[in-house]
Amino acid sequence: MDRRDKMLTAFKHALLDVDRLAARQVMEQRDRDMRPIQFAEKVVLPVLEQIGAGWQDGTLALSQVYMAGRICEELIDEMLPPADPSRKNQPKMAVCMLEDHHTLGKGMVYAVLRAGGFDLLDYGVVGVDDLVKRVETDRVTVLLISVLMLPSALKIKSVRQKLIDLGCDVTLIVGGAPFRFDDQLWQAVGADILCENASDVVPAIEKLMEEKK
Amino acid sequence: MNQVSMTSMQRVLTTLGHREPDRVPLFLLLTLHGAKELGLSIKSYFSKPEHVVEGQIRLLAKYRNDCLYSFFYAPVEIEAFGGEVIFMDDGPPNSGEPVIKTHQDIRNLTMPDVENTPCLARVLAATRGLKDRVRDQVPIIGVVMSPFSLPVMQMGFDRYLDLMFEQPDLFRHLMKINQAFCVQWANAQLAAGATAICYFDPVSSTTITTRKMYLKTGFEVACQTLAQINGPTATHMASGRCLPILQDIADTGTAAVGVSCLEDIRAVKAACKNKLTVIGNLNGIEMRRWSGEQAESHVRDLIGKAGVGGGFILSDNHGEIPFQVPDEVLMAISDSVHRWGKYPLPTGISGKE
Numbered sequence: 001m002d003r004r005d006k007m008l009t010a011f012k013h014a015l016l017d018v019d020r021l022a023a024r025q026v027m028e029q030r031d032r033d034m035r036p037i038q039f040a041e042k043v044v045l046p047v048l049e050q051i052g053a054g055w056q057d058g059t060l061a062l063s064q065v066y067m068a069g070r071i072c073e074e075l076i077d078e079m080l081p082p083a084d085p086s087r088k089n090q091p092k093m094a095v096c097m098l099e100d101h102h103t104l105g106k107g108m109v110y111a112v113l114r115a116g117g118f119d120l121l122d123y124g125v126v127g128v129d130d131l132v133k134r135v136e137t138d139r140v141t142v143l144l145i146s147v148l149m150l151p152s153a154l155k156i157k158s159v160r161q162k163l164i165d166l167g168c169d170v171t172l173i174v175g176g177a178p179f180r181f182d183d184q185l186w187q188a189v190g191a192d193i194l195c196e197n198a199s200d201v202v203p204a205i206e207k208l209m210e211e212k213k
Numbered sequence: 214m215n216q217v218s219m220t221s222m223q224r225v226l227t228t229l230g231h232r233e234p235d236r237v238p239l240f241l242l243l244t245l246h247g248a249k250e251l252g253l254s255i256k257s258y259f260s261k262p263e264h265v266v267e268g269q270i271r272l273l274a275k276y277r278n279d280c281l282y283s284f285f286y287a288p289v290e291i292e293a294f295g296g297e298v299i300f301m302d303d304g305p306p307n308s309g310e311p312v313i314k315t316h317q318d319i320r321n322l323t324m325p326d327v328e329n330t331p332c333l334a335r336v337l338a339a340t341r342g343l344k345d346r347v348r349d350q351v352p353i354i355g356v357v358m359s360p361f362s363l364p365v366m367q368m369g370f371d372r373y374l375d376l377m378f379e380q381p382d383l384f385r386h387l388m389k390i391n392q393a394f395c396v397q398w399a400n401a402q403l404a405a406g407a408t409a410i411c412y413f414d415p416v417s418s419t420t421i422t423t424r425k426m427y428l429k430t431g432f433e434v435a436c437q438t439l440a441q442i443n444g445p446t447a448t449h450m451a452s453g454r455c456l457p458i459l460q461d462i463a464d465t466g467t468a469a470v471g472v473s474c475l476e477d478i479r480a481v482k483a484a485c486k487n488k489l490t491v492i493g494n495l496n497g498i499e500m501r502r503w504s505g506e507q508a509e510s511h512v513r514d515l516i517g518k519a520g521v522g523g524g525f526i527l528s529d530n531h532g533e534i535p536f537q538v539p540d541e542v543l544m545a546i547s548d549s550v551h552r553w554g555k556y557p558l559p560t561g562i563s564g565k566e
Binding site for chain 2: 018055058060061062063064066067070099100101102103104107149150151152154177178180181182184185
């Protein structure tokens with residue numbers, strides 16, 4: 001096992017044990033030439049991806065995914081404050097819940113993206129019309145919608161239609177429980193990308209950025 | 214020995230005894246469809262217990278169901294704690310802003326008076342009305358949220374997880390209040406005529422909590438709570454996984470478990486053998502776009518995998534069928550259970566030679 005593998009393993013264990021001190025220790029003991037954004041990319045994100053995959057295959061619990069995301073967000077926020085120039089040059093993004101007060105999923109997406117060095121707007125809980133208006137005003141080009149309830153998922157179709165009517169070119173990324181139980185639902189509501197867990201969001205956005213180069 | 218035709222009550226009790234009744238019992242756990250039957254909005258439907266009684270009785274007859282479901286909507290308990298309920302035209306009422314916003318709110322939280330809280334009184338009145346109509350022919354299933362899962366609606370999922378991991382004393386305090394309420398609420402429903410109580414506990418599922426955490430929290434809470442409920446209970450994971458904790462769930466004293474379509478029903482049934490009756494596990498979300506043939510195929514497959522030997526009730530995997538599921542699909546599910554679920558199960562369906 002090389003040094004990086006050891007670092008990844010130690011960081012993963014710390015996160016799964018909800019051990020903030022151990023996680024911080026891994027961060028502080030990184031090589032001197034590893035910049036904060038590199039720590040986010042090479043350590044934090046791969047570990048969060050492994051943890052997300054573990055939840056998807058049923059070997060890890062959502063509480064572990066949530067706490068891991070939170071610890072990482074705290075660590076990265078400390079190293080890379082919101083306006084830090086080392087944060088990524090990225091598309092204008094926003095995340096929201098659609099007429100649904102179950103905000104855990106949205107919080108996890110927000111935490112993972114910020115832990116990965118991205119910035120994004122948090123619209124909180126919004127209705128369809130308010131959401132469309134804000135996306136247009138803020139010139140958002142990547143909209144992430146997290147839902148828990150089926151009716152909220154079905155309302156995404158209306159968001160998509162209204163964005164088209166306004167001529168807004170927005171990539172719609174969706175995720176949440178209803179999509180895990182129906183693999184055709186994301187396409188039926190007009191989404192562009194389905195993320196089955198929060199940590200899928202970063203590779204999806206990196207791929208988008210790559211395609212738009 | 215199977216009788217030619219049992220009442221729904223006999224059928225359910227037989228399967229709960231891990232024996233084969235005349236056919237696989239069907240629990241179509243319908244709530245919102247009652248409003249559709251009566252031509253009412255969802256909000257109006259739940260405003261009067263008489264509506265729910267009439268809706269449930271119509272659904273019972275229409276789909277030849279084996280239970281009545283006195284459940285109104287999950288946030289009824291939040292409403293009782295003073296919280297907001299948001300009604301929608303096409304889905305279950307949702308809980309609004311959390312009632313617990315600060316740690317002090319937990320310290321100040323008081324238990325609602327079950328008999329004198331209007332939203333709970335409506336559920337109790339509906340339960341009494343249903344009991345008057347069916348006596349002991351059909352089981353009436355009452356519902357409580359587990360004290361361990363209720364805080365997701367009381368304070369929001371993220372803040373609840375923070376509390377669980379970081380504030381163990383306050384967590385225990387909240388559990389104490391919720392447990393006292395849950396026991397009183399369950400026993401009031403039983404006294405009003407409910408046959409059994411469905412204890413919804415998705416936070417205990419391994420989808421949400423590790424087994425290690427569950428044993429320290431949700432398991433302890435369930436053991437203490439269920440012991441004080443004066444009737445049989447079924448624990449429902451509301452789509453969450455539970456295969457690794459089935460023995461633990463059995464140890465809480467519950468009689469049945471509602472399981473997820475994400476798990477292998479054969480493995481679940483094997484793990485539950487002679488300990489827990491399995492309730493499940495049709496995919497309610499996908500169900501809204503099934504054809505009649507697909508519904509029949511899913512039902513037949515499920516009966517084949519889980520029906521043998523009793524200890525099985527065919528149902529959806531969430532404990533509530535979405536409003537968007539069309540009547541034709543519900544009818545196809547019912548027809549298929551009546552066709553393929555007769556014991557002894559047809560050769561081929563059960564994997565028998």
